[in-house]
Amino acid sequence: MLNTITTYLKQPVKAAPLAVFRIIFGCLMLFSTLRFLSQNWVETYYINPTFHFKYFGFEFVKDFGIYTYLLYAITLSASLGIVLGYKYRLSTVLFFLSFTYCELIDKTYYLNHYYFVSIIGFLLIFLPAHRYFSIDAKREPKLAFTHIPRYNILVIQLMLFIVYFYAGLAKLNSDWLLRAMPLQIWLPSLYDLPLLGDLFQKQWMHYLMSWSGMLYDLSIPFLLFYKRTRVFAFVLVVVFHILTRVLFPIGIFPYVMILSTLIFFDSAFHEKIISVLRRFFRLKDQPKNVILEWMPNVKNRIITGLLVVFFTLQFLFPFRYLMYPDELFWTEEGYRFSWRVMLMEKGGYVQYKIVNPETKNWFYVDHSQFLTSYQEKQLRTQADFILQFATFLEGHFRTKGIKNPEVYVESYISLNGRLSQRFIDPNTDLTKIKDSWKHKDWILPFNDEIYGF
Amino acid sequence: MKSLKLIFSFIILCSVGVYSCSDDDSVNDNYADSFDRQVMLANWADNLIIPAYQDFNTKVAALKTASDAFAIAPNEANFSTLRQTWETAYTTWQNVSMFNIGPAQSTFLRSFLNIYPTNATNIDANINSGNYALQDINRKDEQGFPALDYLLFGLAETDAEILQFYTTNANANNYLTYVTDVVNRIDALTNEVVIDWEGDYRATFINNSGNTANSSTNVLVNEYMKYYEVFFRNGKIGTPAGVFSAGMQTPENVEAFYNKDLSKNLCLAALDALQNFFRGTIYNQTTTVESLESYLDFLNTMKEGDDLSLLINNQFNTSRDLISALNTNFYEQINTNNLPMLEAFEALQGNVVFLKSDMMSALNINIAFESNDGD
Structure with missing residues (x-):
């Protein structure tokens, strides 16, 4: 053989x-x-x-x-x-x-x-x-x-x-199969395509495209x-x-x-x-x-x-x-390098909050000072980006004279047409977190269920 | 040989077909069962944007008349009319500030008309030297409504003392000229934008109805979001309340700092304008036409999701309640009790989630402006 x-x-x-x-x-x-x-x-x-x-x-x-x-x-x-x-x-x-x-x-x-x-x-x-x-x-x-x-x-x-x-x-x-998502979001917006634009408004078309x-x-x-x-x-x-x-x-x-x-x-x-x-x-x-x-x-x-x-x-x-708990689409732990294409429509919102533990003063960060809009877009929906930027902000505000800045995020994600849900635990000081292969337990659990691979 | 030719001509034919399709922004007839962005764009132009600009233009014309009269006869009555027309025009400005697209964008209308805090030191220097070119973009904080705010309300403690700058002051003529120049510049820029909207730009705007990054819907909704976050939420409330500056309140950054009693009204006017645009409320009426609200509703009935437009409207209303409860004078509010300002900020923040995360995603509008490839 x-x-x-x-x-x-x-x-x-x-x-x-x-x-x-x-x-x-x-x-x-x-x-x-x-x-x-x-x-x-x-x-x-x-x-x-x-x-x-x-x-x-x-x-x-x-x-x-x-x-x-x-x-x-x-x-x-x-x-x-x-x-x-x-x-x-x-x-x-x-x-x-x-x-x-x-x-x-x-x-x-x-x-x-x-x-x-x-x-x-x-x-x-x-x-x-x-x-x-x-x-x-x-x-x-x-x-x-x-x-x-x-x-x-x-x-x-x-x-x-x-x-x-x-x-x-x-x-x-x-x-993908039972809700025709995210095609159901993407296709209707292409209404001005010749011939297809019309069909893309029909729900059966979204299912047909998903299954085929x-x-x-x-x-x-x-x-x-x-x-x-x-x-x-x-x-x-x-x-x-x-x-x-x-x-x-x-x-x-x-x-x-x-x-x-x-x-x-x-x-x-x-x-x-x-x-x-x-x-x-x-x-x-x-x-x-x-x-x-x-x-x-x-x-x-x-x-x-x-x-x-x-x-x-x-x-x-x-x-x-499979080695991570919670929903893959939500945490995106193990999402990259896996040939997962076109599976999600994510909208997101993230706002960083810096707290000076000595004075208890806090303020929000204007991200556009540090990031391009493309980078901001990725930042909004991915936990490893959120953590990395938090670490950067910690260093940045140290040099600005805050001895031990604490970094918190207000973060929401809307996944495949679901209403926005809070993504990151707002009470976790991200400066205390180190990135690793382990599950990020400061990601809040997804409050819905997606079945399948 | 045959198969080779066949396969390649097939690829080429398809690719050519694709290129001609995908780069084609041509517009189709209305579909009964689909949401037509072009109808929405036409509504925005004809029922919301152009009437708002025209109204603003009228108010600016009144401001100009008043400032001309004041320049000829700088007396108390004319001074009071000038202040009154300034207030009306400034309030009406809140209706158009968000439409930073087309002519407004190319003329830098918002930058020239409403950058605050205004630069009082430079304005004083300009008046003393009589040497300034307001067309210079670097002088954007030495003109517009905030400059008039300083010139009409901030030169001295009492009204009588302020008026003296235009009558008995050694430099009175320079003061009068500066006020006239600033008003004329507002008038000229506004005219330019209105004429363009009434002329060619309307068609350009409506016909650019696709879903590309540069289409009217995408650009305007992105501008709407940017206005909401940066100029409205941060500019009017967040920044002066110290949200971005380590708890250091900077009440001198409120809009209409010298008049002071206007800050809340301007903020509320802007909030109404934002909600009216979302709802598609015809300018100065209560009827609504196709806009973001009906677009979301249309998409929602299709996928039977949560009623997003209701949530957004509720959040607008919550924000309005909280802002209405503030002192008419934000400067005072921040100095006496900043907490309600922060609460108002949080309410406005709540809608950023719905608008930016949920709505943009539902409408499939890309937030990034740069061109890029996707997966």
Whole structure:
């Protein structure tokens, strides 16, 4: 049994799908980085804010002021290196590090898409995507191979499987399926879309969209995997992601997903793409068949071990929420890095109160002095943000001459159309709290029940 | 080869289709069973905003007439009329202050008309030198209603002494000129805004009816919230009551500090204006038209939730009761007993939760202004 599996994984297959994936991913990253720069987001997201919200354990990651642009220059040239397959290892390592570093500067901007990009960037370091149709392969013929072990392609497919399937699992909850939330809030406001705007006012449409979204996410990886349903599945992929692009401001992510799923198509399809590219750029014809065999050497063993550990983590990490009490949507403990997308509409309100214990004087804080409106928006609904900002305020007002300031918050959240409920215990002095992996018992319990994943 | 072409042309076709759809802010006909934001925008423009501006413009014109008359004949009667028209115009201003969109935003109307506390030292210096350009944004706290407050009520202890600044004072002419200049500037700015609303801006406002960050509904509701929190709740009550300054009350920061007896009335006028906008009450009438209240009600019947608009109105009413019970003179109230001020602040705070957290979420209006991608 194990033997059959390893033989299957090691079986040489054509390298074209991975090469095409490399080119597409590189191009998208090139485009996405340029877009990020052209929107002036480096400045508004990273340089201008005086305060950054740090990921737990990554407090050391700092922005470099105006030199943050250097990181983007690295991402940009590394993306180009990936497209061309030029100094591939170096390019992928630099891409992964520079891109991930920027993401880690401030968790305000966390998006599952960026997490996905980081993961793919990481995986590409260990995959031989430059062995075929690349500058590296051309310059050093002994690197060039037309066939690679099958697992290299399965790795990308498996990652896409996780993204879709876990996003689908997360939709198996009573808010999504039985209350059609949050689509019931989001869709009616899109009343001015041609054709759809009218339908979005109907409640049955909200349910239809919720249920079909769930079914889509759960089934699409399987439909893509089986040859007979593949083309149909791909049509679904295009329609689904284009629809999300119309409905929500989600940047280039729909295009990333649409083009990534091409890796499920067979190698003949990808070789056609490559031959079109060859003709277009007047490149020489394909080399003779050379097969890259999987050798049980130290390097390959390490990579295999790494991938096993990596995917085990990927499968388990999204379920870490089970170890926390209370409702996941409410506390958001274990919410990030779990492929939970579009599940919640949260409105929130937070007001910090500083108390000077010596004089008993108190006052409210004007957040806009320290935070951008984007940061404030994230602050309103997430407990780890609230705690981090409290710690910052403690330090700030110490320097303003209050010896031991106490920090309290008045905080309310409205979740998926429920009336606002108090979120943080207003009597907890947040300066006494240290962030950790443990449950935040200063979050007040959610006074409703959401069933499911 | 065929499949490749087919698949790519399919992707491209869809993407092009999307781009042309999603960037299309075109407007459809009314739907019977949906809430039409464009109707709401038209109501806001025609029944609430433009009539309010026109009324304000009339009151400003009266102020200008009075100040012109006072400049020609600075006597007690004209002085009293000037003060009276100032008070009326200042009170009417509370109805339009929140509409910081379009021409009001581009002319910095609110900044030029109502930044307080006013800078008395600089005003004195301006009058003495006769050298000032009120168009300068850095001089926004040397003009507008708060400057007039100082010039008409704050120059001396008694009314007779104040009047002397405009009659027997060595610099009397400069004083008269400064008052006239400040009033003329209020008048010019107001005119500019009203003319724009009566002209092209109305259509621009109504036609920008989508749900993008820059659509009229989103921008105006965001401005409404900002006005409620910053200029109304903090400016009129929170800041002078010391809510943001470590318990250090700063009663000199009340609105109409020199007149003093006006602070509560201005606050109540602003509260009424805020609630009227929420309810969609036609200007100076009691009938309501489509506005945030009916929008929330519409969305609510769809999802059978709590009656949010009722909660918001109740909270407005609670706030009104608490503010009405305050001293007409907030300066005095803060100095004698600050607690009722803080209680009023808490009541206003209560509605921030409903408006900012519940309403914005129900209407799916993004609070962040910057463009950004979502999940």
